[in-house]
Amino acid sequence: MTIRQWVRPNVLQMAGYTPGEQPQGKPVVKLNTNENPFPPPQPVLDALKAAVDGKLRLYPEPSARPVRQAAGMLYGIDPDQVVAGNGSDDLLTMILRTFVDPGEVVAAPDPTYTLYDPLTTLQGGQFHTVPWKADNTIPVSALVALNPKVIFITRPNAPTGHATPLSEVVRLCKSTKGVVVLDEAYGDFANNSGLPLLANHDNLIITRTFSKSGALAGMRIGLGFMSRDIALQMHKVRDSYNLDKLAQVAAVAALENWDAYEPLIQAIRQQRNHLRNQLNRRGFQVPESQANFLLAQVPQGRRSGKEWLDDLKSAGYLIRYFGADPRLTDKIRITIGTEAEMTGFLQAVDKLLTDN
Amino acid sequence: MTIRQWVRPNVLQMAGYTPGEQPQGKPVVKLNTNENPFPPPQPVLDALKAAVDGKLRLYPEPSARPVRQAAGMLYGIDPDQVVAGNGSDDLLTMILRTFVDPGEVVAAPDPTYTLYDPLTTLQGGQFHTVPWKADNTIPVSALVALNPKVIFITRPNAPTGHATPLSEVVRLCKSTKGVVVLDEAYGDFANNSGLPLLANHDNLIITRTFSKSGALAGMRIGLGFMSRDIALQMHKVRDSYNLDKLAQVAAVAALENWDAYEPLIQAIRQQRNHLRNQLNRRGFQVPESQANFLLAQVPQGRRSGKEWLDDLKSAGYLIRYFGADPRLTDKIRITIGTEAEMTGFLQAVDKLLTDN
Numbered sequence: 001m002t003i004r005q006w007v008r009p010n011v012l013q014m015a016g017y018t019p020g021e022q023p024q025g026k027p028v029v030k031l032n033t034n035e036n037p038f039p040p041p042q043p044v045l046d047a048l049k050a051a052v053d054g055k056l057r058l059y060p061e062p063s064a065r066p067v068r069q070a071a072g073m074l075y076g077i078d079p080d081q082v083v084a085g086n087g088s089d090d091l092l093t094m095i096l097r098t099f100v101d102p103g104e105v106v107a108a109p110d111p112t113y114t115l116y117d118p119l120t121t122l123q124g125g126q127f128h129t130v131p132w133k134a135d136n137t138i139p140v141s142a143l144v145a146l147n148p149k150v151i152f153i154t155r156p157n158a159p160t161g162h163a164t165p166l167s168e169v170v171r172l173c174k175s176t177k178g179v180v181v182l183d184e185a186y187g188d189f190a191n192n193s194g195l196p197l198l199a200n201h202d203n204l205i206i207t208r209t210f211s212k213s214g215a216l217a218g219m220r221i222g223l224g225f226m227s228r229d230i231a232l233q234m235h236k237v238r239d240s241y242n243l244d245k246l247a248q249v250a251a252v253a254a255l256e257n258w259d260a261y262e263p264l265i266q267a268i269r270q271q272r273n274h275l276r277n278q279l280n281r282r283g284f285q286v287p288e289s290q291a292n293f294l295l296a297q298v299p300q301g302r303r304s305g306k307e308w309l310d311d312l313k314s315a316g317y318l319i320r321y322f323g324a325d326p327r328l329t330d331k332i333r334i335t336i337g338t339e340a341e342m343t344g345f346l347q348a349v350d351k352l353l354t355d356n
Numbered sequence: 357m358t359i360r361q362w363v364r365p366n367v368l369q370m371a372g373y374t375p376g377e378q379p380q381g382k383p384v385v386k387l388n389t390n391e392n393p394f395p396p397p398q399p400v401l402d403a404l405k406a407a408v409d410g411k412l413r414l415y416p417e418p419s420a421r422p423v424r425q426a427a428g429m430l431y432g433i434d435p436d437q438v439v440a441g442n443g444s445d446d447l448l449t450m451i452l453r454t455f456v457d458p459g460e461v462v463a464a465p466d467p468t469y470t471l472y473d474p475l476t477t478l479q480g481g482q483f484h485t486v487p488w489k490a491d492n493t494i495p496v497s498a499l500v501a502l503n504p505k506v507i508f509i510t511r512p513n514a515p516t517g518h519a520t521p522l523s524e525v526v527r528l529c530k531s532t533k534g535v536v537v538l539d540e541a542y543g544d545f546a547n548n549s550g551l552p553l554l555a556n557h558d559n560l561i562i563t564r565t566f567s568k569s570g571a572l573a574g575m576r577i578g579l580g581f582m583s584r585d586i587a588l589q590m591h592k593v594r595d596s597y598n599l600d601k602l603a604q605v606a607a608v609a610a611l612e613n614w615d616a617y618e619p620l621i622q623a624i625r626q627q628r629n630h631l632r633n634q635l636n637r638r639g640f641q642v643p644e645s646q647a648n649f650l651l652a653q654v655p656q657g658r659r660s661g662k663e664w665l666d667d668l669k670s671a672g673y674l675i676r677y678f679g680a681d682p683r684l685t686d687k688i689r690i691t692i693g694t695e696a697e698m699t700g701f702l703q704a705v706d707k708l709l710t711d712n
Contacts, residue, residue: 003585007586008454008455008457011453036413045412048412048602052408056395056571057392057571058573058574059567086595097478115596177361217412218412218414218600220599233367237478239446240375240445241573246602
């Protein structure tokens with residue numbers, strides 16, 4: 001007997017998703033996985049420390065009810081319309097396991113978050129993409145023609161940073177017979193959110209994460225917002241205790257102290273717009289971004305995207321490069337850091353431009 | 357459009373798994389979900405507190421490598437043979453998603469852990485059981501005749517507490533063309549473990565949890581041990597960052613300070629044997645258990661299993677009752693607590709026996 005007789009063919013054939021590099025102990029500035037450059041506010045850390053006690057011997061609240069209640073308060077939504085995830089990736093998996101049977105179609109505009117494809121394959125579904133329209137609107141007819149059970153719209157989009165108009169999301173919800181997932185992992189950095197659309201669209205699910213604006217990537221917390229009926233089905237698919245006690249404590253503290261995040265988010269937005277201007281001045285082509293990163297086309301005729309990755313790494317700045325996709329081969333993605341980090345980053349860019 | 361058009365039929369039809377009750381704030385002694393009655397040792401709590409800092413803004417190590425390395429040290433196994441889970445339930449899900457395609461069979465001796473059935477249904481598989489043999493050995497031929505992709509053996513078994521001989525596990529591994537999962541959630545309370553069998557059986561996976569002996573149910577930590585080849589496939593199915601930073605810190609501290617757990621585990625074993633003797637003297641029928649719980653048949657002709665549940669709850673002791681299964685209808689399951697808790701529990705039992 002060999003492994004090939006045991007393992008599902010679609011798992012055997014998968015390459016597996018490669019997360020962004022997490023340097024261990026090396027002194028680099030991490031601008032590669034869109035984490036928040038600021039630590040979580042002190043009340044969040046205080047709440048966590050206070051919760052480290054002997055009661056960790058007990059199972060956590062199975063459905064993360066305290067988190068759902070705190071989210072309900074902050075966002076003005078019924079806690080029964082909220083499902084918590086072990087990161088929003090967990091919610092994406094739950095969504096696929098709730099709606100997609102083998103052979104069914106999952107669709108998204110392209111380019112998009114690279115995890116949807118392997119998660120769909122894992123579920124036995126067929127993942128299809130349609131290019132974003134040139135004006136960054138959704139190719140609604142082409143997506144709907146695929147007859148998908150689930151359509152993923154990342155807003156702001158990764159890795160491009162654009163936020164398609166909310167009217168486009170409405171148009172898609174009305175046109176499709178499937179479920180629309182509005183992935184707002186970067187939603188707090190955008191000018192607006194799709195949350196108000198939930199009231200009028202039964203087939204809309206919105207996912208959010210605490211890994212970006214929430215400065216809690218280490219704690220794996222995601223939230224899904226949806227109709228009560230969909231939430232009931234998602235809870236069946238959810239792992240019985242998917243959020244540990246400390247993740248729940250961190251999430252509640254973050255939601256209850258969201259005011260403390262606002263200046264951090266504002267600072268990131270300012271640095272984003274500043275860095276975009278500065279890179280454009282230096283020959284990069286950087287479109288507007290509503291996320292906490294920029295996707296920059298490198299200056300033509302000089303070093304390639306891959307060379308920028310390597311040279312910036314040598315200079316102490318870790319960015320992201322997506323080699324495989326032909327439309328991304330001349331582009332690099334830079335997470336927005338603190339003012340000091342962005343100043344240092346621009347100095348490193350200037351040195352490389354002068355060297356070559 | 358309605359929810360029935362969107363949701364997978366097998367999810368729609370599922371009732372969903374009901375975890376044991378987690379009383380919020382009520383003054384009861386929890387003897388219902390097999391948690392450890394002792395808090396985690398102080399070095400574990402200290403490590404957790406020390407890890408609560410601004411670095412929680414960063415993603416955790418994706419594959420929980422520090423945990424796998426610490427487990428490798430403690431158990432004398434290659435870290436590449438270890439996969440970490442967000443609780444061992446996460447590992448059970450990963451196993452089913454790695455091996456089971458729609459319509460394929462998953463099997464287990466019955467009774468067994470009640471989660472295997474819904475997890476298999478969720479994966480589109482067929483869950484079949486065969487009764488344990490009267491001498492608590494595995495019905496190997498009958499299980500193998502089902503042609504299962506995966507066979508679950510819980511050892512010690514839940515909810516009966518018996519530990520089938522390891523020679524039976526060997527016999528099963530040699531007989532089946534599928535994968536054998538030895539679920540050692542309660543393994544630390546048993547007289548021996550199947551870990552040494554891994555070296556000679558490529559189709560064996562062993563799962564363990566920190567929720568019972570590890571006194572860390574609140575942190576959701578599980579470990580799977582298997583061949584390197586199977587581990588590689590399981591990592592593809594695993595959520596990219598399935599263990600948060602603090603869960604990893606807790607797991608490493610627990611593994612590195614396992615000596616501190618030994619007296620706690622020994623105390624639980626002693627109380628288990630003591631409670632068994634005491635209940636047998638009072639007319640209960642309680643078989644030997646190698647877990648941290650007892651499954652007790654209630655005295656005949658008096659109150660029913662359900663009435664024991666209710667009356668003990670009124671007396672401040674929360675136990676577990678499995679109403680649905682006809683073979684369990686006259687039985688209650690009692691988690692082993694501290695000496696003081698067991699003394700109080702027996703006094704409550706005596707009072708109820710006197711009352712009625």
